[in-house]
Amino acid sequence: MSEIHRVMYNLIVGMQQWQKSSFKDIPKQFLDGFQQFIYLCAKFDVEPPLDIPSLIQRLQLPASEWGIPEIEQLFPSEGRLLDLDIGLSLEADEFLEVYAHPNEYEQAAMKDILVYCRDQSLDKEYCKIRTFLSMPKHAVIAYQDLYFFLVEIGDEALIDKIKKCYEEISDLSRYRKCPHCGWTLEWINGNWRCNKENVCHVRADFHMPEEFPKSNMRYFRMTRGIHRYTLLPGISEHNIAERLSNKGYSVQMYPEIDNFDILVKCNGQTLALDVKDFYNPFYLAQYICQKRFEQDWNEDVWYVIPSYRLEIFPAYIQQVKIYIRDKINENIRFLSEGELYKKVGALLV
Numbered sequence: 001m002s003e004i005h006r007v008m009y010n011l012i013v014g015m016q017q018w019q020k021s022s023f024k025d026i027p028k029q030f031l032d033g034f035q036q037f038i039y040l041c042a043k044f045d046v047e048p049p050l051d052i053p054s055l056i057q058r059l060q061l062p063a064s065e066w067g068i069p070e071i072e073q074l075f076p077s078e079g080r081l082l083d084l085d086i087g088l089s090l091e092a093d094e095f096l097e098v099y100a101h102p103n104e105y106e107q108a109a110m111k112d113i114l115v116y117c118r119d120q121s122l123d124k125e126y127c128k129i130r131t132f133l134s135m136p137k138h139a140v141i142a143y144q145d146l147y148f149f150l151v152e153i154g155d156e157a158l159i160d161k162i163k164k165c166y167e168e169i170s171d172l173s174r175y176r177k178c179p180h181c182g183w184t185l186e187w188i189n190g191n192w193r194c195n196k197e198n199v200c201h202v203r204a205d206f207h208m209p210e211e212f213p214k215s216n217m218r219y220f221r222m223t224r225g226i227h228r229y230t231l232l233p234g235i236s237e238h239n240i241a242e243r244l245s246n247k248g249y250s251v252q253m254y255p256e257i258d259n260f261d262i263l264v265k266c267n268g269q270t271l272a273l274d275v276k277d278f279y280n281p282f283y284l285a286q287y288i289c290q291k292r293f294e295q296d297w298n299e300d301v302w303y304v305i306p307s308y309r310l311e312i313f314p315a316y317i318q319q320v321k322i323y324i325r326d327k328i329n330e331n332i333r334f335l336s337e338g339e340l341y342k343k344v345g346a347l348l349v
């Protein structure tokens with residue numbers, strides 16, 4: 001881990017812990033990050049923040065204004081670490097998603113499941129769990145339904161890891177059901193919002209979202225991290241697979257644990273698709289550049305960007321390509337979801 005990586009990591013995870021404790025005692029990890037940040041400022045001859053409030057002010061500025069030149073290797077230059085409305089920014093969340101190892105921070109439950117299934121060769125179980133966590137009907141779930149699934153999985157260690165993907169929710173009546181993903185909408189500043197990015201808002205009508213059923217049962221919802229990085233992309237993956245299947249192609253989900261998402265087959269020819277749904281194209285580029293040097297790198301994979309990402313940010317794919325060209329200068333294959341449907345027949349080899 002480089003010096004800058006460690007500073008960012010300590011500040012983000014430290015802030016996560018601090019938010020969780022409703023800003024009681026400042027966690028040691030955040031203080032470590034603060035000291036390391038001061039050290040970096042000295043190294044690059046930048047005026048350091050003198051106390052925690054000035055550090056917090058600095059972290060609300062775009063990273064390019066922190067005065068630390070190498071930061072842009074790891075964090076998008078226009079990104080901020082903290083956001084007044086949502087706390088840790090979407091970029092900070094993606095930082096952990098891309099760089100952190102599964103045992104390093106608690107939100108990485110899905111990565112932990114992936115590593116365990118790969119080590120134990122549990123391909124079928126992995127596919128089952130990922131499919132389960134890709135369904136809107138499982139975003140908020142009664143305890144007994146979750147329990148039936150855990151019994152079906154059977155493996156004790158895996159059961160513990162799946163439990164970490166959920167948290168108990170006591171007051172369901174203050175939430176509404178997201179019409180896109182089934183998760184808990186919260187009423188914030190006069191609008192219903194789905195998690196931090198609220199991306200479901202562009203995909204469904206939030207006008208009169210439905211209430212959750214009133215009942216005395218215990219209910220659980222997916223954690224924020226699982227909602228954002230497993231459920232939302234999972235919905236796109238399954239939609240894409242379904243559309244291809246309706247076009248007459250045979251599709252297989254999560255065929256090699258996590259090497260790619262969908263294997264399309266027709267007349268003995270195949271096509272490997274990996275659906276990627278990062279908010280910031282910077283992190284998709286970082287993800288691919290890291291993956292490029294891993295053992296299971298598969299140069300035949302096509303990276304597919306869901307349509308709604310391109311509606312929000314039309315130059316998304318061009319931007320990823322620019323970042324990749326600057327870093328590794330290799331030709332990586334990208335497709336928008338729309339192009340995929342048009343060209344799928346010609347792409348099979």
Ligand SMILES: [Zn+2]
Binds near residue numbers: 179180182183194
């Ligand atoms: Zn949603």
